[in-house]
Every structure is written in structure tokens, then in C-alpha cells.
Amino acid sequence: MATSNSNGGGDDRPTLLHGKYELGRMLGHGTFAKVYLARNLQTGKSMAMKVVGKDKVIKVGMMEQIKREISVMKMVKHKHIVELHEVMASKSKIYFAMDLVKGGELFNKIAKGRLREDVARVYFQQLISAVDFCHSRGVYHRDLKPENLLLDEDGNLKVTDFGLSAFSEHLKQDGLLHTTCGTPAYVAPEVISKKGYDGAKDDNIVSMYRKIYRGDFKCPPWFSSEARRLITKLLDPNPNSRIAISKIMESSWFKKSAPKVVITKQEMEFEADKSSKQPETLNAFHIISLSEGFDLSPLFEEKKRAEKEELRFATTRPASSVISRFEEVAKAVKFNVKTSESRVRLQGQESGRKGKLAINADIFAVTPSLLVVEVKKDNGDTLEYNQFCSNELRPALKDIVWMSTADNPTLGLNLEEQQI
DSSP states (O other), X not given: OOBOOOOSSSSOOOSEETTTEEEEEEEEXXXXXXXXXXXXXXXXXXXEEEEEEHHHHHHTTOHHHHHHHHHHHHHOOOTTBOOEEEEEEOSSEEEEEEOOOTXXXXXXXXXXXXXXXXXXXXXXXXXXXXXXXXXXXXXXOOOOXXXXXXXXXXXXXXXXXXXXXXXXXXXXXXXXXXXXXXXXXXXXXXXXXXXXXXXXXXXXXXXXXXXXXXXXXXXXXXXXXXXXXXHHHHTXXXXXXXXXXXXXXXXXXXXXXXOOOOOOHHHHHHHHXXXXXXXXXXXXXXXXXXXXXXXXXXXXXOOOGGGOSEEEEEESSOHHHHHHHHHHHHHHHTEEEEEOSSEEEEEEEEEEBTEEEEEEEEEEEEETTEEEEEEEEEESOHHHHHHHIIIIIHHHHGGXXXXXXXXXXXXXXXXXXXXX
8 A cells, every 4th residue: 555645746546655765756757657767765765756647547448558667577577678676555556666767768879979880889789688588588679769768877778668579479370479569660561461551641651651561671870791691681661581689699699799798706706715625514404404404585585496596416426527527518618717726607698588507516525425416597597597407407417416315305405406
């Protein structure tokens, strides 16, 4: 329930929301929503609060669209997507607590004049990164345009407005989406072909539709030849021959000016930790802390087992054998590998949907002849990590996993992850 205090502004919004957010000035508004500056009173962090009137959306039958937007934004956590932190409601309003993106719309930046090609490339790389991530989760935005691409204070792109998005289950048997949506100026040719031309519409709109359908466009003279080639493939009116995202990311234009590789904090910590000579010995308290039987997090989290970012197993092999096995896996998949006496770090050479996948394996001694190995994702996309564990890591480690004679975990450790 929202707490309403007088704000002196003549509107009906509360200045204090759920005792947690303080609402300030309006940042913008649309047909169904207003966006306010907000402050989280617990953290002091500035946020954006999107306020939607229930009566309006119910009246035009958009409640399902609002629910879909909430579901999608909870699924898509990515550095180039505006993050939804919390959804609240009162009798008359729905409140979205979101990232505050201070740099405005990309549209406003474009409207001031042409961008340098290297700057445009960075925005495009960030956009494709976000779109590829959404598609990997079965989410399709369907209304991408410069007005829905925001810039943060560092000039990085953030995708917003998932109100028209669709899930993969909306695909029909032919694998295509068949609902008409989006903004006319950015609609896909195949949508127009299903929709047809409306002769009653403004002549300019009909003319624009015809150009989109035919793929009729011109590039400004200052575009490079590589950019022209890529744009031609992107605007191919035939969806069957139009360039796919995977091919976009392989194109020479896209790959230019890739971000410089920097040493991460985790890698620096790993280098500093190399002085460790022997695996750490676990005492009873360590063993208890590793046991899922004593882990209360499931009471507070809805995370599925398939989404876990760590696994553990016991082995009677020496640490050197465990490390060797990880090195073999790294070599097979062309990952970089760094080792110490009690830790292994694997890192992919190619950037994934959330950067390069990095995995740490820490080795602990329970007794001189029994070790516990804890494997965790240190960087990258959780879905890619889980696929790596299932397809590469588990098969490679299976024969070194120790099980009791009854094939049950011992020592109070719940080692279900021994199904490696």
C-alpha cells in the first residue's frame, strides 16, 4: 500500500511509497505511464519510478501487456538493459522501481547531428549484445528504436520499454511471430506484408511502408563500405536471407574497435593467491557450511537448481590430478587456464552474452586422502556456464568423483552435484 503525503503538485501520486521510496519530480510521461525521480530511503540510491494507472490500462485491455513487461524485465538481467528492481501496487497504480538512466534517449543524441562511425559502432555493439541476450532467453523486444535506447551517465546504451515484447512460446509452428506491433517507422517488411497497406492512411505513411517492404533505402555518402555492406544485409526485406545476429557479430565492421582487455579484480586476486602451497584443510564448521542441509537460502530464494552457479564434489584423487583434469578440459575447449596448488581458473577466449565466461575451482582437504572441490562461475552468463558444466565439465570429471560404497554422499555433505 502506498503512503500518500501532500506533494503540493496537484497530482495524486504519493511522495512516500511503501515507506521505502521517496518520489520527486516528473522525468517524463507517455499515454499510460509517468516516470518520476525516486530515492531508495534504505540505500540512498536514486532510481526511476514508472507509475502506471490501473484504470487506464484495464480500459484499453493492456493489463496483459503490463504483466508481460514485468515478467520479461525480471528475466533479462544484462548490463545493457534497464533493470527492474521491484514492482509494487496500490488500489489505483502499479509502480516499477527501475534503474535511473541519466543520459537521455539515443534519439536526442542522433537528432543533434551525425555520429562518428566508431561511436556508432560502440552503441551498435552494445545493442546487439542486449538483443542476443534477450533472444537466448526466448524474449523478443519487437519495438527497438532510438527512443527506446537510453544512455547512462558514462554514455553506455541501455534498452528499455519491453511492453510489446513476446516470448518464444508465442511462436507458431512456422517459428514466426504473427501479431502486428511496433512503431510504423521501424516495422519489419514481413509485418507489413501480413498487414497490407491501408489506403485511408496518410500518403506519407503508405509511401514509407512501400519503401520498407521493397528495402528501398539510401546510405549517406560518408558511410564506410563495410558499414554499407552490413546495413544492406540488415535491411534485407526477405527474413530468410536477412543476416542473423550470430553473423552480425562475426562481421569485420562489428569486430572493429573491440573494447580493450583489462585485468579483472578476480584475476588480480587469483594472482595474489598463488602463494598458497597446499589445499586448505576443512574443519567441522567448514563442512557444515558446505552442506545444503544447513543452507537456509532456499527459504528466501526462488532459484532453480538448474540455475545454480556452483557445484561441489568429493574425490580421493590428489589435488595435482584434479588440476590436470581441469587443464585437459581447458585445452579441449580452448579456454585459458591458470593454476595454483589449491585453485584452478578457466576463462573463455571469446566474449559471451555477459562477457568472457570464467570459472574458479577451489580445492579443500577434508582428510589427507579426501578432497572437496567447489566449482563456481566467476564471470559471464549463467546459462552459458550451466551449458559448459553439462556438456564439458561433468563428462570430463565424472570418473574422478568419489562416492561411498552405497553411492551416497557422506560426511554430512549433500553432494548431489556429484551427478557431474
